[in-house]
Amino acid sequence: MKTAKGKDKAKTTKEALKPVDDRKVGKRKAPAEKGETRKEKKAKKDPNKPKRAPSAFFVFLEDFRTTFKKDNPNVKAVSAVGKAAGQKWKSMSQDEKAPYEEKAAKRKAEYEKLMDAYNKNLEEGSDESEKSRSEVNDEDEASEEEAQLEKGKAGDEEEDDDDEEED
DNA sequence: TATATGATTGTTAAA
DNA sequence: TTTAACAATCATATA
Numbered sequence: 080m081k082t083a084k085g086k087d088k089a090k091t092t093k094e095a096l097k098p099v100d101d102r103k104v105g106k107r108k109a110p111a112e113k114g115e116t117r118k119e120k121k122a123k124k125d126p127n128k129p130k131r132a133p134s135a136f137f138v139f140l141e142d143f144r145t146t147f148k149k150d151n152p153n154v155k156a157v158s159a160v161g162k163a164a165g166q167k168w169k170s171m172s173q174d175e176k177a178p179y180e181e182k183a184a185k186r187k188a189e190y191e192k193l194m195d196a197y198n199k200n201l202e203e204g205s206d207e208s209e210k211s212r213s214e215v216n217d218e219d220e221a222s223e224e225e226a227q228l229e230k231g232k233a234g235d236e237e238e239d240d241d242d243e244e245e246d
Numbered sequence: 247t248a249t250a251t252g253a254t255t256g257t258t259a260a261a
Numbered sequence: 262t263t264t265a266a267c268a269a270t271c272a273t274a275t276a
Contacts, residue, residue: 130267130268130269131256131257131258131266131267131268132257132258132268133256133257133268133269134255134256134257134258134268135255135256135257136254136255136256136257137254137255137256137257137268137269139255140254140255140269140270141269141270144269144270155271155272155273156252156253156271156272156273157251157252157253157254157269157270157271157272158251158252158253158254159253160253160254160270160271161252161253161254161255161269161270162253162254163254164253164254164255165253165254165255166254168254168255169255183256183257187257187258190258247276248275248276249274249275249276250273250274250275250276251271251272251273251274251275252270252271252272252273253270254269255268256267256268257266257267257268258265258266258267258268259264259265259266259267260263260264260265260266261262261263261264261265
């Protein structure tokens with residue numbers, strides 16, 4: 080199953096072969112109508128809805144962006160970092176990506192948890208008193224999130240020393 | 247002023 | 262099974 084992923088819109092890797100620093104930021108086509116924009120970042124109907132958990136690649140991206148910007152402080156194009164990251168990502172072995180996948184897995188766990196709370200809120204907050212509870216929940220959630228994060232960090236040291244598979 | 251875009255891959259959710 | 266959208270970023274450009 081090829082699953083074609085999202086290569087359709089991307090598939091511009093051919094240009095990635097050339098120095099990314101040459102890529103300028105502008106040169107984009109006219110913005111499509113708001114109604115047609117697929118992302119609609121600003122159109123978040125549900126501000127409480129948790130964002131999707133970053134995949135291992137995005138976790139790696141966060142770290143990669145810093146390094147990339149250090150090596151290429153002149154490069155301001157987000158596409159440049161994306162391409163460079165994509166190439167390196169594929170160049171990395173699974174072992175290298177393993178730590179990032181682990182982080183991504185943790186993010187997913189939190190995402191699922193947030194989704195659970197989000198769904199719960201929807202179920203409970205579908206009626207009146209939504210505002211009042213919303214405020215309370217807001218703080219409550221924040222505290223919980225922090226607590227969870229701390230807890231997660233504390234127990235993050237869980238690592239299996241053995242079980243190493245060499246290629 | 248404000249928002250959309252570009253580019254990457256992965257993951258999730260829906261059809 | 263497959264498709265499609267969305268996650269972060271940030272300077273630029275368009276309306």
